[in-house]
Amino acid sequence: MNNKMLVGVDLGGTNVRSGLVSGQEITKIDSDRIQSKSDESIVIKQVIDSISKVINPKVEAIGIGVPGILDTKEGIVYDVQNIPSWKAVPLKSILENHFQIPVLMNNDANCFAAGEWHYGMGKKKNNLTGLILGTGVAAGLICEGKLYEGRNCGAGEFGMIPYLDHNYEFYCSGNFFSHFHQSSGEEVYKRAASGELAALQIFQEYGKHLSLLIKTILYAVDPEIIVMGGSVSKAFPFFRATLWTELQDFPYQPVIKNIQITPSEIDNIAILGAAALYFN
Known part of the structure; x- marks a missing residue:
């Protein structure tokens, strides 16, 4: 686990933050405001752009935390707080097609628990x-x-x-x-x-x-x-x-x-x- 290189993405209603995680540490972070009232495709492009600023060829997977309703198995985001254009976005397949590595998604509370379990107080x-x-x-x-x-x-x-x-x-x-x-x-x-x-x-x-x-x-x-x-x-x-x-x-x-x-x-x-x- 300590040798894995991953990208973690915190998608909020106003910002997207992407981080390159190497072992137990974040070695690079990008933070951008998103155009939350824009069309679905524009916001997706902003997510892709943010990930692109931190990813490298050694990254094995991308994880995304979303403050909304989603199907984690199919990778579909049905609703995100403050992004009204996102109603049924197949975000997993879009990002996997773009970056050609596995993408995992869950809601922000589950990501918080997973983070504390692997990196924090819950080890x-x-x-x-x-x-x-x-x-x-x-x-x-x-x-x-x-x-x-x-x-x-x-x-x-x-x-x-x-x-x-x-x-x-x-x-x-x-x-x-x-x-x-x-x-x-x-x-x-x-x-x-x-x-x-x-x-x-x-x-x-x-x-x-x-x-x-x-x-x-x-x-x-x-x-x-x-x-x-x-x-x-x-x-x-x-x-x-x-x-x-x-x-x-x-x-x-x-x-x-x-x-x-x-x-x-x-x-x-x-x-x-x-x-x-x-x-x-």
């Missing part, structure tokens, strides 16, 4: 949940040493589970701060970092909601480790104590004793995670 773990806490909530699952995506690539969508008057995503993503406290998570973070009591209390409240989401994950898949990514995870020091306090009444105490919960520590994990699809 040597057979059961891992990669939990993204950002503008939304989603998770990728490593179960018994394999990425588990379900029949329709929908496994791990814990954010969509009903909770209180909405769902977990509403209470555990950035929506929590904007809807209930009329502020962005970034602004609350800055206030908490300065020691403001009200901001610290907001994160305590957030930690209580998140603890219930994590209990749901523990009941469902019982991982060894939960690695958190996304913008909200950067505030972990402000809600860590509340989170662990709220988890103490979990009925299966060996689970709480053994579980690790930690934020990601790797830069460019989205690129590494896309490349890690090669190893699944």
